[in-house]
Amino acid sequence: MTAQTHVPSLLSRTRAVSVLTLAAVGGTMLVPSAADEANAVPGHATKALRIAASKQGSPYQYGATGPYRFDCSGLTLYSYKRVGKRLPRTAQQQYNRTRHISPSHRRKGDLVFFHYGSNIYHVGIYAGRGKIWHSPKTGAVVRLERIWSRSVWYGRVN
Known part of the structure; x- marks a missing residue:
């Protein structure tokens, strides 16, 4: 598995961390999936x-x-x-x-x-x-x- 496959679950567990922060740490820019957006408030x-x-x-x-x-x-x-x-x-x-x-x-x-x-x-x-x-x-x-x-x-x- 790549680091990218772990990020959606990480995003759901770390709502306080921004996508940009995670992207900077992982070195990859990610686009949230439709499922992630549906679960976001x-x-x-x-x-x-x-x-x-x-x-x-x-x-x-x-x-x-x-x-x-x-x-x-x-x-x-x-x-x-x-x-x-x-x-x-x-x-x-x-x-x-x-x-x-x-x-x-x-x-x-x-x-x-x-x-x-x-x-x-x-x-x-x-x-x-x-x-x-x-x-x-x-x-x-x-x-x-x-x-x-x-x-x-x-x-x-x-």
């Missing part, structure tokens, strides 16, 4: 998740898109806008714009869409361990909460 999703979390305690207001008050889709729109990604205004429109993924492939930063039949009624940002950051309803604030329903779909912002 996209930077914009991680940043959007942090932005949503930073709004903890902000009050819910119907139609609000921040920076101090939010409704559910306003929080997701604001969080992704701050990292340079454009989303439409409503939860249904956001669902239509994202790449739909299975629950087994969800990652932190993906959007979680709550539905009744084919109608989307709520959206939050997946935080891992079955929890989302969201702005739930009038009288509530942005908070981290367990996903309370099995009627959810997942979408990834590209």
